[in-house]
Amino acid sequence: MQLDKVVAYHKALADPTRIRMLILLAGGERNGQTLAEKLSVTPATITHHAAKLREASLINERRDKNTIYFSLNDCFLKGNAEAALRLIYRGADGTEGEENMEEELERTRSSVIRHFFTKEGRLKHVPAQLKKKLIVLEHIVSHLESGRKYAEKEINEFIKQYHEDFATMRREFIMHQFMYREDGVYELNPPEMWAKWHRLS
Amino acid sequence: MQLDKVVAYHKALADPTRIRMLILLAGGERNGQTLAEKLSVTPATITHHAAKLREASLINERRDKNTIYFSLNDCFLKGNAEAALRLIYRGADGTEGEENMEEELERTRSSVIRHFFTKEGRLKHVPAQLKKKLIVLEHIVSHLESGRKYAEKEINEFIKQYHEDFATMRREFIMHQFMYREDGVYELNPPEMWAKWHRLS
DNA sequence: TTATAAATTTAATATTCATCTAATTAGATA
DNA sequence: TATCTAATTAGATGAATATTAAATTTATAA
Numbered sequence: 001m002q003l004d005k006v007v008a009y010h011k012a013l014a015d016p017t018r019i020r021m022l023i024l025l026a027g028g029e030r031n032g033q034t035l036a037e038k039l040s041v042t043p044a045t046i047t048h049h050a051a052k053l054r055e056a057s058l059i060n061e062r063r064d065k066n067t068i069y070f071s072l073n074d075c076f077l078k079g080n081a082e083a084a085l086r087l088i089y090r091g092a093d094g095t096e097g098e099e100n101m102e103e104e105l106e107r108t109r110s111s112v113i114r115h116f117f118t119k120e121g122r123l124k125h126v127p128a129q130l131k132k133k134l135i136v137l138e139h140i141v142s143h144l145e146s147g148r149k150y151a152e153k154e155i156n157e158f159i160k161q162y163h164e165d166f167a168t169m170r171r172e173f174i175m176h177q178f179m180y181r182e183d184g185v186y187e188l189n190p191p192e193m194w195a196k197w198h199r200l201s
Numbered sequence: 202m203q204l205d206k207v208v209a210y211h212k213a214l215a216d217p218t219r220i221r222m223l224i225l226l227a228g229g230e231r232n233g234q235t236l237a238e239k240l241s242v243t244p245a246t247i248t249h250h251a252a253k254l255r256e257a258s259l260i261n262e263r264r265d266k267n268t269i270y271f272s273l274n275d276c277f278l279k280g281n282a283e284a285a286l287r288l289i290y291r292g293a294d295g296t297e298g299e300e301n302m303e304e305e306l307e308r309t310r311s312s313v314i315r316h317f318f319t320k321e322g323r324l325k326h327v328p329a330q331l332k333k334k335l336i337v338l339e340h341i342v343s344h345l346e347s348g349r350k351y352a353e354k355e356i357n358e359f360i361k362q363y364h365e366d367f368a369t370m371r372r373e374f375i376m377h378q379f380m381y382r383e384d385g386v387y388e389l390n391p392p393e394m395w396a397k398w399h400r401l402s
Numbered sequence: 403t404t405a406t407a408a409a410t411t412t413a414a415t416a417t418t419c420a421t422c423t424a425a426t427t428a429g430a431t432a
Numbered sequence: 433t434a435t436c437t438a439a440t441t442a443g444a445t446g447a448a449t450a451t452t453a454a455a456t457t458t459a460t461a462a
Contacts, residue, residue: 003217013211013285015450016204022289032409045451047410052449066408066459072289081282084214088223088273216420233439246421248440267429267438 006087009080012056017041018049022072025059029071056080062181074177109135123163134176137169141178141188150186155179207288210281213257218242219250223273226260230272257281261381275378314340324364335377338370342379342389351387356380 013019020039024030032050036043050070053059057076062069112135116124123140127133140162144150150158152170159166170186173179180187214220221240225231233251237244251271254260258277263270313336317325324341328334341363345351351359353371360367371387374380381388 003220006220007215007217010211010214014208014215016208017450019204019207019289026289033407041450042452043409044411044453048450051410063459065461066406068409078286081286085279085282088220089227218420234437242420243422244439245423245441249420252440264429267436269439 003087006080006084009056009084012052012058015049015052017045018053021046021049021053021070022058025070025072029062029069031067031069033067035070060177060180112136113139122161126163126165126169133172137172137176137178140169141173144179144188146188146190148187152186155186204288207281207285210257210285213253213259216250216253218246219254222247222250222254222271223259226271226273230263230270232268232270234268236271261378310336313337323362327364327366327370334373338373338377338379341370342374345380345389347389349388353387356387 013022017039021035024035024038030038032043032046036046039046050059050061054061058073060071060073062071112127112132116127116132116136117139118124123136127136140159144158155170156166159169163169174181177189180189214223218240222236225236225239231239233244233247237247240247251260251262255262259274261272261274263272313328313333317328317333317337318340319325324337328337341360345359356371357367360370364370378390381390
């Protein structure tokens with residue numbers, strides 16, 4: 001990552017109103033007016049800050065009728081915090097043993113998949129542990145076409161190939177940024193914004 | 202941590218010149234004029250930015266004759282990045298199993314100490330792995346009085362109780378922010394700025 | 403079509419802040 | 433003491449930006 005991006009990221013978080021917006025959004029999606037009330041500012045101010053946060057890819061938006069709901073972009077938030085440190089300490093001690101780590105990550109991944117999927121490829125059950133759940137979600141979602149738009153019905157059918165409870169799972173896809181929803185139309189997010197299981201502690 | 206601190210931290214990193222200063226300092230300590238040359242700004246500008254970084258506790262300073270050397274404050278840099286995320290996601294998923302974690306951390310700690318110290322309390326050898334090394338350093342340094350000023354000679358004697366190579370170890374103390382040096386006088390840093398082993402990966 | 407509700411844009415204001423030059427301070431050395 | 437060097441302060445300038453009220457856009461509902 002380059003200097004400008006890191007600066008932009010920190011600029012985005014260098015304002016109390018924006019941080020408070022993010023705190024509210026961490027509790028779930030909110031629309032502009034609600035944010036304006038809770039923060040005691042005008043809607044125009046929210047629009048202004050939302051633009052800044054959007055530029056830094058820290059939030060997502062979804063339109064429903066007249067109102068636009070904002071939500072947190074988990075992946076970028078966590079990812080950028082790390083990227084900033086990497087820029088400052090580039091290679092200071094972070095690169096050692098990196099090739100081994102890749103192997104180990106891949107081993108973990110395939111072991112989880114072997115354990116939670118039947119040999120026919122259906123999901124036995126949804127893992128309770130977040131890390132494992134993300135591996136499972138990523139594995140399923142990687143069978144969708146990127147760039148293509150899906151109707152809600154299509155998504156439900158797709159998920160049912162793997163698991164009965166398509167409603168819950170569909171919500172998980174959105175929540176962990178694997179997909180994006182706009183007016184009932186679903187689309188895959190680019191992989192770099194997916195919640196990454198190997199980032200978690 | 203409260204809102205203001207998080208905002209202040211991000212404000213401090215929301216400027217390209219300051220990020221570039223930190224990058225330079227990650228390569229070792231530098232004085233004001235050197236920084237000014239490398240960044241193509243006047244010394245006055247460096248003073249200005251150094252003040253901002255100091256307010257956010259991101260750098261340390263040491264005076265030698267006429268010139269002041271700046272260096273990175275590792276601990277605060279990494280710690281604040283995490284604290285910011287914690288503020289936004291407070292309790293969202295971070296608190297679960299926290300009591301178990303404390304126990305586990307303590308177990309790790311005492312196992313490392315048992316392994317690297319003789320029963321007389323001397324250090325067998327310095328661990329190669331950073332995590333373990335920090336546990337060892339913290340254990341030794343915790344036998345110094347906080348708030349008291351030590352001459353270099355005293356520090357050397359103190360370290361020799363544990364290990365022969367006092368020069369190397371003294372440098373490690375400084376490098377990992379356990380101690381602070383000014384004109385040959387040493388003093389313990391407050392524990393919250395010590396490099397924390399359980400923060401690493 | 404008209405009315406309504408939410409969001410955005412516009413324009414204005416006030417504040418913050420990065421940077422410079424010039425003057426000053428603090429410490430070291432001769 | 434006088435002098436040199438590094439750093440800081442003071443003041444000025446220009447750019448960025450947080451906020452608001454008012455006007456405008458966009459999409460829904462009647």
